[in-house]
Amino acid sequence: MNDLETVIGLEVHAQLLTRSKMFCGCSTAFGAAPNSQTCPVCQGMPGALPVINRSAVEFGIRTALAVGCRVNEHHRFARKHYYYPDMPKNFQISQYEEPLAEHGVLDIEVGGSSRTIGIQRLHLEEDVGKLIHEGPLETAQSSTVDFNRAGVPLMEIVSRPDMRSPAEAAAYLRTLRTIVVYLGVCDGNMEEGSLRCDANVSLRPAGSPELGVKVEIKNMNSFRNVQHALEYEVKRQVRALAEGEKIVQETRLWDPERVRTVSMRSKEYAHDYRYFPEPDLPPLQVEARWVEAIRATLPELPAARRRRFAGGYGLSAYDADRLTQGRALADYFETTVREYDKPKIVANWVLNELLREMPADDDRAVAACPIPPRNLAGLLRLIDDGTISGKMAKDVFETMYRTGQDAPSIVAREGLTQVADAGELRRVVDQVLAAHPKVVEDWRGGKKAALGFLVGQVMKATLGRANPALVNQLLGEKLPKG
Amino acid sequence: MLTRLTIEDLAARFRRGEATPSQAAAAYLERIEALDGRVNAFLTVTRQAALGQAAEADARFTAGRPLSPLDGIPIALKDLLCTRGIRTTCGSRILETFVPPYDATVMARLRAAGAVLLGKLNMDEFAMGSSTEHSAFFPTRNPWDLDRVPGGSSGGSAAAAAADLAAATLGSDTGGSIRQPAAFCGTVGLKPTYGRVSRYGLIAFASSLDQIGPFAKTVADAALVLGVIAGADPRDSTSVDVPVPDYRAALEGGIAGLRVGIPAEYFIDGIDPEVEAAVKAAIEVLRGLGARPEAVSLPHTRYGLAAYYVIAPAEASSNLARYDGVKYGLRVPGGRDLIEMYGRTRAAGFGTEVKRRVMLGTYALSAGYYDAYYGKAQRVRTLVRRDFQEAFERVDVLAAPTTPGVAFTLGEKTDPLQMYLNDILTIPVNLAGLPGVSVPAGFTTSGLPIGLQLIGRAFDESTVLRAAHAYERATDWHLRKPTLEAPPR
Incomplete structure (x- = not known):
């Protein structure tokens, strides 16, 4: 079956980081007591009317510009109907025929090669509430509903069916996530549901211009799940076709426990959403001036920044990529480099030491980092001027992270200044050599590894404060020649 | 008798200390107590709250600081306008127990103006109907003949205004629901321009198409109420930020030279000859006041009704989806699952006419039919609007009958289509979003009121009201009152 081509399109929902909801003034803050952040509008009370959140539209436009979409001068909201108790009005205010923006592109990299994925449309809509069942859904005696999330702004970004493998789909999602996080429009957290992804998967004979029957996959709430679910689904379809089955148009849920997709509903039961223009909201005019003002505030996007980090700072492609995954981390790196002009060393410290200590590499974690860039630069300067060794610096770094203090104060307080006094070190070397005659014999016998042991002993005796280069030099002088 | 006085006269007495808001509220409450058993205009009477508000108004007049021309004036609202803490049923079982936690913008503005709320008024369920017989609770009766309907859907509002059960009332007009009952009850009913009055808190x-407007004893009173409730509202994105003129002041100046269009299409086959004669006589009165009547054509009028009966049910099917037993109002227990709970609740909660329109609208919006029905109806709507635009290039207002006939008897119209035809002369105005008023223009030989409809340009309520006021001053139809005090037949 190697003449089959995989075709994947993604629909990504991103919760916008606006302070208030899409159509009312209620707070969007997460974790408040059930229904404490609701009003007649987001509860769907009789007579309540929606009012468009300008800031949500601005976030949508920011994203649209970042992925090269054309922002439509006129766009409007539409009602999408289906009955479910988490949706207070039993219709969702969304956009249908005249979305906010269309016709974008996103460049992704997979296995070292680059591909361009088309973006069909970007539109705004409102989120639904949350049902809380007493026990499992099938047997629950009662259910309650929390409308705190109802009306939180969502941005839906629909790709073209341009992806040809689950790996490409995962790369697309990762790239898109990085962008929305960079733009500050979404926190990108898939586990908490701020970023959600549905996929359409189909197969067709390689080279065919027509699309096969598509299956929609839902419930993939992590990057890992997206890739696994799509891999499973592609295999399932390949096997089904090989066995002469027909693929039916349906929605399937990814079950991460049982590692498979399960049919949810087939097309015969598909909803007729009965879309029609939302009569309570007049069509929105987006003035070109507004769009240009927003364009002017766009930050440097991850792809451009990655290229600049690799080219301008001479970092490896891998390091440049890792440093630009989050805007705050990249900013941290660049701020440090401004104070300490050795980019490769800074990159090593940020990617190895800093990320080891931090709980995550997202913007929130970076913002909460107890070591500001200035302090990291200060630490690196202490290595350069010989005050401390690189090894000592790692201990100092840990103390800095724990206490929030800067390197010079820690070094001064703990008396960590490097021992670079040849006279003092010479005495220590003599003591070490006297204490380990067997090792000295080994060295003389040609066992070069013995030198490392002796250096270690000197460092131990000086509590790690000895200047390693000087120790090596002194040992070279003192050891009998082989 | 305080209940006979116009708002203007009542307010003058308050200012001069010849009467107090408390006395006025008590007089109206007493009249409601005595007569509403026959009219059935009220669904809820807020007696205690009214007396409390009136006492506060008393103090303001004593201090010489009334809040507005409506301070202390007893009013009542159609029961689809949300009132904080006061049951708001929309004439439906499904909202029989619904107590809104908030005030509609019009209620908030009336409160801020010092008006005293007497209660909530009966209506066709969800404003769907032309007779108030579709109220889930009881029909309202026409004060001029208790065997007849008051019109609808704002039948309670019209009957209350006509029977002096409130100094003024508010209703809503989606296809004629203010103007038609105003005509049937012989009172003034004004539908403002779409966007002129906030719909926030109006149960859609x-x-x-929906628009809120006043019923009043006189055109001047309607102008005063409009002045209080009109104006842009940040909570209603379809409200329009056009300056609100002093409507009362705009009434003066007469209508000499006013160009009055007479749309030929509004004098349809089957029109009641007494209605036609009365409206033609009214046009001659306008001519006598210096207006210049001329014939105009609104050629797409005949398609208006059909377009309306696609658009309005389509929107209604969507607006009424929220009544599902989950959050507020009626929930019928015992369903095995969600779908059964929805089904049982909506089956028991909605009346026949509401179900009919929800089904019509759901069908019209369904996949494959959208373009043929909703899309086409919207194109017709554009043509109807264009008709008016072209007419208003030549004339300042249009004059026509409000309804083809007069109030019919309860139970007379059993065929929904016959009922729908009642609104054939009012619907085009809603489709075009224009202001229209119905003013008393005579009586049939059997003593039933006839309405003259005046229609104006968008946001030009002033001209409509000025023409209506001039006509009212030249006639005495508005001074005639139904005699409810007589024992029932």
């Missing part, structure tokens, strides 16, 4: 029937 058809969002693109």
Whole structure:
């Protein structure tokens, strides 16, 4: 079956980081007591009317510009109907025929090669509430509903069916996530549901211009799940076709426990959403001036920044990529480099030491980092001027992270200044050599590894404060020649 | 008798200390107590709250600081306008127990103006109907003949205004629901321009057509109420930020030279000859006041009704989806699952007419039919609007009958289509979003009121009201009152 081509399109929902909801003034803050952040509008009370959140539209436009979409001068909201108790009005205010923006592109990299994925449309809509069942859904005696999330702004970004493998789909999602996080429009957290992804998967004979029957996959709430679910689904379809089955148009849920997709509903039961223009909201005019003002505030996007980090700072492609995954981390790196002009060393410290200590590499974690860039630069300067060794610096770094203090104060307080006094070190070397005659014999016998042991002993005796280069030099002088 | 006085006269007495808001509220409450058993205009009477508000108004007049021309004036609202803490049923079982936690913008503005709320008024369920017989609770009766309907859907509002059960009332007009009952009850009923009055807190029937407006004893009183409730509202994105003129002041100046269009299409076959004669006589009165009547044509009028009965039910099917037993109002227990709970609740909660329109609208919006029905109806709507635009290039207002006939008897119209035809002369105005008023223009030989409809340009309520006021001053139809005090037949 190697003449089959995989075709994947993604629909990504991103919760916008606006302070208030899409159509009312209620707070969007997460974790408040059930229904404490609701009003007649987001509860769907009789007579309540929606009012468009300008800031949500601005976030949508920011994203649209970042992925090269054309922002439509006129766009409007539409009602999408289906009955479910988490949706207070039993219709969702969304956009249908005249979305906010269309016709974008996103460049992704997979296995070292680059591909361009088309973006069909970007539109705004409102989120639904949350049902809380007493026990499992099938047997629950009662259910309650929390409308705190109802009306939180969502941005839906629909790709073209341009992806040809689950790996490409995962790369697309990762790239898109990085962008929305960079733009500050979404926190990108898939586990908490701020970023959600549905996929359409189909197969067709390689080279065919027509699309096969598509299956929609839902419930993939992590990057890992997206890739696994799509891999499973592609295999399932390949096997089904090989066995002469027909693929039916349906929605399937990814079950991460049982590692498979399960049919949810087939097309015969598909909803007729009965879309029609939302009569309570007049069509929105987006003035070109507004769009240009927003364009002017766009930050440097991850792809451009990655290229600049690799080219301008001479970092490896891998390091440049890792440093630009989050805007705050990249900013941290660049701020440090401004104070300490050795980019490769800074990159090593940020990617190895800093990320080891931090709980995550997202913007929130970076913002909460107890070591500001200035302090990291200060630490690196202490290595350069010989005050401390690189090894000592790692201990100092840990103390800095724990206490929030800067390197010079820690070094001064703990008396960590490097021992670079040849006279003092010479005495220590003599003591070490006297204490380990067997090792000295080994060295003389040609066992070069013995030198490392002796250096270690000197460092131990000086509590790690000895200047390693000087120790090596002194040992070279003192050891009998082989 | 305080209940006979216009708002203007009542307010003058308050200012001069010849009467107090408390006395006025008590007089109206007493009259409601005595007569509403026959009219059935009220669904809820807020007696205690009214007396409390009136006492506060008393103090303001004593201090010489009334809040507005409506301070202390007893009013009542159609029961689809949300009132904080006061049951708001929309004439439906499904909202029989619904107590809104908030005030509609019009209620908030009336409160801020010092008006005293007497209660909530009966209506056709969800404003769907032309007779108030579709109220889930009881029909309202026409004060001029208790065997007849008051019109609808704002039948309670019209009957209350006509029977002096409130100094003024508010209703809503989606396809004629203010003007038609005003004509049937012989009172003034004004539908403002779409967007002139905030719909926030108006329980929606058809969002693109609904508009709130006043019923009053005189055109001047309607102008005063409009002045208080009109104006842009940040909570209603379809309200329009056009300056609100002093409507009372705009009434003066007469209508000499006013160009009055007479649309030929509004004098249809089957029109009641007494209605036609009365309206033609009214046009001659306008001519006598210096206006210049001329014939105009609104050629797409005949398609208006059909377009309306696609658009309004389509929007209604969507607006009414929220009544599902989950959050507020009626929930019928015992369903095995969600779908059964929805089904049982909506089956028991909605009346026949509401179900009919929800089904019509659901069908019209369904996949494959959208373009043929909703799309086409919207194109017709554009043509109807264009008709008016072209006419208003030549004339300042249009004059026509409000309804083809007069109040019919309860139970007379059993065929929904016959009922729908009642609104054939009012619907085009809603489709075009224009202001229209119905003013008393005579009586049939059997003593039933006839309405003259005046229609104006968008946001030009002033001209409509000025023409209506001039006509009212030249006639005495508005001074005639139904005799409810007589024992029932």
